[in-house]
Amino acid sequence: MSGVQERRWQPLLEQWVIISAASSGRPWSGATVADTKPQQPVHDPDCYLCPGVTRASDVVNPDYTAPMAFNNDFASLAASDAITAESDNTDDLCRKAPSNGVCRVLCWSPQHNTTLANLSEQEMIQVAGLWQQEYATLSAKPDIYNVLIFENKGTETGVSNLHPHGQVYATGFVTETAQRMRDSQQRYRQLHGKPLLQTLVARPEYHEALLVERTADFVTIVPYAARFAYETWVVPTRHVNSIAQLSNAELAELALVYQRQAKRYDVLFERSSPNVTLLHNAPCDKHDGNADWCFHIAMQPPLRDPEKLKYLAGFESGSANIINPVPPEVAASQLRQCDEASRAQALIS
Numbered sequence: 410m411s412g413v414q415e416r417r418w419q420p421l422l423e424q425w426v427i428i429s430a431a432s433s434g435r436p437w438s439g440a441t442v443a444d445t446k447p448q449q450p451v452h453d454p455d456c457y458l459c460p461g462v463t464r465a466s467d468v469v470n471p472d473y474t475a476p477m478a479f480n481n482d483f484a485s486l487a488a489s490d491a492i493t494a495e496s497d498n499t500d501d502l503c504r505k506a507p508s509n510g511v512c513r514v515l516c517w518s519p520q521h522n523t524t525l526a527n528l529s530e531q532e533m534i535q536v537a538g539l540w541q542q543e544y545a546t547l548s549a550k551p552d553i554y555n556v557l558i559f560e561n562k563g564t565e566t567g568v569s570n571l572h573p574h575g576q577v578y579a580t581g582f583v584t585e586t587a588q589r590m591r592d593s594q595q596r597y598r599q600l601h602g603k604p605l606l607q608t609l610v611a612r613p614e615y616h617e618a619l620l621v622e623r624t625a626d627f628v629t630i631v632p633y634a635a636r637f638a639y640e641t642w643v644v645p646t647r648h649v650n651s652i653a654q655l656s657n658a659e660l661a662e663l664a665l666v667y668q669r670q671a672k673r674y675d676v677l678f679e680r681s682s683p684n685v686t687l688l689h690n691a692p693c694d695k696h697d698g699n700a701d702w703c704f705h706i707a708m709q710p711p712l713r714d715p716e717k718l719k720y721l722a723g724f725e726s727g728s729a730n731i732i733n734p735v736p737p738e739v740a741a742s743q744l745r746q747c748d749e750a751s752r753a754q755a756l757i758s
Contacts, residue, residue: 419636486580509580515539549693553579563681591698654704
């Protein structure tokens with residue numbers, strides 16, 4: 410397995426991924442990203458996301474004590490009542506359309522120096538409740554067609570503020586990735602009569618070699634065609650379209666399953682691991698393919714080891730063929746071992 414070099418099919422995106430363990434042994438004299446960030450304070454008066462601080466927009470944050478959300482002061486999308494662009498499809502080479510939607514900021518905690526991995530269990534469950542509430546509220550708006558909840562964690566992901574937070578982009582259009590994922594899941598259901606993701610994780614590979622954790626209602630797996638070295642998916646064992654369809658008990662379980670995976674990354678990379686988290690909920694337009702969508706969470710740390718980032722350079726950017734230098738079966742094994750390391754550390758301390 411360590412010398413595997415092959416292409417694997419990613420069924421959700423319907424793209425090939427190159428698995429090339431040989432590339433991981435390549436001599437490296439490029440940039441490294443050792444964790445040298447100074448320890449953060451519990452409260453930073455210069456942080457726009459801390460309680461009681463005046464943001465750049467002159468809005469004062471409340472003295473919040475639980476997860477909080479607000480509209481982004483510098484939104485990338487235009488509010489419905491402020492749209493200036495009009496659709497123009499008269500020229501196939503220069504078409505345009507409005508980029509309307511809602512951008513939200515989600516503060517996980519009032520404490521500036523924490524992460525989702527370090528929250529108490531109850532605090533993490535509150536965060537999951539905010540995820541569910543934001544999706545339910547925004548997806549109900551008639552001018553919103555797609556709701557993507559995400560977190561960019563760590564300076565390596567380009568995040569502009571280190572306070573523990575995520576974002577929501579609720580768009581008046583269905584994003585390209587969501588369209589690809591919806592089409593693939595609808596086609597699979599039409600051909601096989603079963604949901605794609607639940608069928609996928611029922612395969613033998615996901616009970617052993619690619620399994621990280623299995624609970625009553627969720628599985629954490631490394632995808633067979635992972636696009637990032639230590640990419641994982643958290644998938645419900647029953648078919649639900651969105652986080653809004655989870656019961657209170659399932660939502661609490663999801664929160665803790667997610668948190669355990671975030672902790673594994675911290676153990677694996679021996680630091681507070683950078684990560685991109687994507688909550689893939691069904692689009693909320695009227696498309697009949699939304700019923701075939703399987704909710705799941707994708708976690709995509711940008712590291713290939715504790716000091717090296719995974720860059721998408723010439724070949725990958727120019728070909729849309731991602732090269733993963735860590736075989737997914739190896740990644741899953743290493744992540745499972747992180748549980749043992751965590752337990753050992755807990756006994757020592």
